[in-house]
Amino acid sequence: MERLLGIGGYFVRAADPAALTTWYRECLGLDAEGAEPWQQEAGATIFAPFASDTDYFGRMEQQVMLNFRVRDLDAMLAQLRDRGAAVSAETQEMEGIGRFGWVTDPEGNRIELWEATA
Template sequence: MKKVTGIGGIFFKCQDPDKMKEWYAKNLGMNTDKYGTTFEWRQSDHPDKKGFSQWSPFSDQTTYFQPSQKEFMINYRVENLEELLKELKKEGVTITDEIETYEYGKFIHIMDPEGNKIELWEPNDEEYDKILEVRTK
């Protein structure tokens, strides 16, 4: 069973997310919106299919990364989240919440041994692509 298939996103805390997005847009040419930016790429096993990775600055006051005290959180793309979750529970991995399901995929959060919160995402790239089309219009 494949577990992690790639990076789904990089999230980090900063004092002023809007200013940070403006800086990255101006200096590095990133096309940002209210969420940050999304990088589109092609899946190596299926080059005809798109994949996506999200880059998002969060306010340094966010509680989204809790219980981690770290300044960042990484989102990993996974296959078959429900089966992976069963394996993680057997291994004693700390699960911080329940699976949340949206049209663009399923999510759950876990903790690594050093207190880093990790977001696992079983993506539905076709639906995510539709959302991006609406966001960029």
């Protein structure tokens, strides 16, 4: 059986694609403009379907949620707050998995940030 090798891309609709690209670059450090792909660090990727009525993604209209791995969750959340981003006050820890925090991008998409357990 053929198997997937990994995530090849993530595509999102935006009212202002240029502004959203700038936000991801300036707030999260994601340099993924143009034809040059973003080279990620190797690490775990979780694929998990959720119930259709979950409120975990924020808005009910949001059908998927992007989860980014981060080295230092507290530092990333502070960086986002310093840039005026809509950061959730809540964080969560799952034993053996890591710590989680959330930010909402300028288009209203909730994003999960994950500091994996070492």
